[in-house]
Amino acid sequence: MPFRWNPREHLSLGVYILKWICLATPVAAAVGSACALFLWLLDRSTQLRIETPWLLFLLPLAGAGISILYTKLGHVAEGGNNLLMDAIHGHEKVDSGIVVPRRMAPLILVATVVTHLFGGSAGREGTAVQMGGSIASTIGRWFRLSGTDMRTLLMAGIAAGFGGVFGTPLTGAVFAMEVLAVGRMSYDALIPCLIAAVIGDWASGAWGIHHAQYVISSAAASLGGTPLNWLLTLKVAVAAVAFGLVSALFAEMIHGINQFFKRTVDRPCLRPIIGGLLIIALVYLLGTRDYLGLGASSADPHTVTILSCFQPDGATPWSWWWKLLFTAVTLGSGFKGGEVTPLFFIGAALGNTLAHLMGAPVDLFAGLGFIAVFAGATNTPLACTLMGIELFGSQYTLYFTIACFLSYLLSGHSGIYLSQRIGTPKLNLAHLPLGASLRATRELRSGWGAYLLRRRSKADKPSDQNN
Structure with a gap:
């Protein structure tokens, strides 16, 4: 040739x-x-x-x-x-x-x-x-x-x-x-x-900006010198299911609260006033300010933060939920800021909780939640896998990949960015046209009330036929 x-x-x-x-x-x-x-x-x-x-x-x-x-x-x-x-x-x-x-x-x-x-x-x-x-x-x-x-x-x-x-x-x-x-x-x-x-x-x-340093070390003992621990891999897969479902919950709560405010409060300036009052009420209901702001780190060792979630006693079992609720109310009511750092917090705290439940390394599962909940909420599994490598090191790449890709799949066709387009559906469904935005697909998707109504109508059909 x-x-x-x-x-x-x-x-x-x-x-x-x-x-x-x-x-x-x-x-x-x-x-x-x-x-x-x-x-x-x-x-x-x-x-x-x-x-x-x-x-x-x-x-x-x-x-x-x-x-x-x-x-x-x-x-x-x-x-x-x-x-x-x-x-x-x-x-x-x-x-x-x-x-x-x-x-x-x-x-x-x-x-x-x-x-x-x-x-x-x-x-x-x-x-x-x-x-x-x-x-x-x-x-x-x-x-x-x-x-x-x-x-x-x-x-x-x-x-x-x-x-x-x-x-x-x-x-x-x-x-x-x-x-x-x-x-x-x-x-x-x-x-x-x-x-x-x-x-x-x-x-x-x-300009002298320094970023937080995260370390995953205790997981090395669980690997036992082998490149893959099958029991640990199974636990990672189970955790990834939870990460995906929580990422979908986060996205839907923000969108749902935002739509609720728009439907019920005509004046835009009143929405964040109500949201701010709810945040204050939550602070005094829980008796803590741990879920305000970024939550990345704190000088107080008793504060729940992203960094503390990498320690065995660094989070409560429901820290992930409270951060999710605080953020959904804040952003849904009209305040400005990003969603990703709260997703890091939610994922790390959820990983901490799941690690205790399954007897897994806390720092590894906090790191997995850190990137996997982000992957599910933004539909970016490859970028989040790379983030795990850049932040935590390459020795856990396989676990990062499993967590991010399963979370991405199980978050469904939801996401925090409603202008994302459907390039390749996660599951071939007739109501998901290629090129449609998540906003459009979300409007096509029936809500929980419609689902319950369909279930009830199906349950009533046999009795109707018997009569």
Whole structure:
């Protein structure tokens, strides 16, 4: 067979790489720097909240302020992460420059810091991703990019934001590509996303930002020097079922509470006021403030945090549920922030509980829950498996994979991002059209009341026939 080589193709590929190095680098540097500022403000606001307990009583007023701010200035920026996905999917007029508004970055930054300052239970990923998309959109308009290039740059902005805020560049690159569609990943933006995630992480670190360090060590004894422990693998699979179901519960509770508020409370500014009052009531009902804010770490060794969940006595059996409820009420009522860090907390606390029930290594199962509940709620099993490797090491890769992929499957066609599209259904069902958003499929899915009604009608049929 003759040797065939097309130098023009490789020249074009070289030009392509150089082009995206030039485009992605300034975007990622700006996004990484914005993430550093955000994380610094978040740390300061958390410290101030802890030192000033009475700030919690201003949470309802803070929520009203956030609502008014978005009503007056936000407009389409209210769409958040879903707006970014719609823009990438081509549902916005990208060629005319109406992709993501410039105001999205400062609005979400201020709103998230305010949410955390006064005690709302929220995360940080949504803020970083939205800042990344807003900055990428602004720079893309400066360069007058085409629609296709603008979509790629938006994905790069998401990758830079994720990599910069969590210190996981490989996860950030894959997450930006995987999160857009359930069961399908487009590789056309692989190089831009990888460049952006790496530089975003570097830029954030250059400002002196340090990320939490997680260690899984006790599981080594359970492995007994073998690459695979079958009993432990079975326990991981059982736990993954729980992780998937809880991730679906988390997503549905946030969406359900949000819809309930919209149906029952006409004035948007009243919704976070009610939500804030509910958070205060929950704090005094439980007698603890452990479930406010990020919950990543604390100077108090008696506080339940993500880090404490890796210790045998670091969580109560129901810590995962309380964090889930606090976060669902906070975000569902209109406060701003991400969902991912609360998902880390919920998963780690649930893993802690399941480890005690099944006699498994606590730190390993906390780590599995950390990534697997995230995988189920965002439908990104590959990115979450890579996150496990980046955060905890590669020696447990097989267990990470089992937990993330089973959780992804068993979470069903639910998720925290309603603008995700169905790329490849998890199960071939007639009511799940390809390309439909999770929002559309959720509307097609009947609720629990309709299910009970169908069950009752089926049970009544035999008696009708006998009569």
